[in-house]
Amino acid sequence: MPMRINGAEAALPPDPRVSLLDLLRETLHLHGTKKGCNQGACGACTVLLDGERILSCLTLAVQCEGRSVTTIEGLGGEQGLHPLQEAFIEHDAFQCGYCTPGQICSAVGMAAELRRGVPSLVTADLDAPGIAPDPAELRERMSGNLCRCGSHNGIIAAIAAHCAGAAE
Template sequence: MAHRPAARLSINGQSQEFQGDPRRTLLDFLRLDLGLTGTKKGCDHGQCGACTVIVNGRRINSCLSLAAMHDGDEITTIEGLGTPEALSTLQKAFVAHDGFQCGYCTPGQICSAAAMINEIRAGWPSAVSDDPTAAPAPIDDAEIRERMSGNLCRCGAYDNIVSAIREAMAAEEVAQ
């Protein structure tokens, strides 16, 4: 068997090596090889967002990405955003606003929201921006819903998710 070159990934700030089957998804590498089971396998087709992680500051569906493609990348999973003992501002807001019911989609929702907040800070337009070159419009609930539209919740906790995101955004603006 030929030696496969290793891919080195930084996952939640720790160096990891991937040397497995080049067809292994990033999702399966995280869950099965590294035991980072916070990231969930939902549809396994990139349609639900349960597997959302942050790669180099951008949110991706880890079920659609191969682990071998991420040599040198910085990957953040839900485990890297906070711990049960030290929740992130966003995680605290999800708890305070009951931004989950069954909780299956919650890790993907939170990773997506964390990246979305950074996208807004960077001035990225959304799919509904009238003029992508104009200064960003105020972020209202409809804009949050649009930006989070790639993350589905079968339980329908959307109002609570939006409230949690809005609270986290307000808290982080005060902290800056």
């Protein structure tokens, strides 16, 4: 059974050593997903697997058989950019842009976790039915995505604006 990447079928690699990240970049030429540290420390390679944010550098592509991958190329649509992409532009949430695809994929997954009520380390009441996406929550939840340009303030502002808009 193949996997689906941004809605299109993709064959599994014959060599099980191939990471999902290398399959995306080297075989499928989807260069939006970035290779930063290649060891799970930076978050630049973040993609969505069945809607959940994961690190493609530590995922073997063969483990994705029958599953659905969304990369930064798959977030927008015919009608234009994904609202989070628009928010990143609006809030100057990047300088060099290298971490940006991972930041945006991570934020999409994070927003879904918030809607589902997944707590974080800074959530005071674990039994609370809902969690407000305040800046402390957003910073903790986005700590797996590093930005060496230091654009974190813009990144959090963009995500906060998006979460506020999505809640309306």
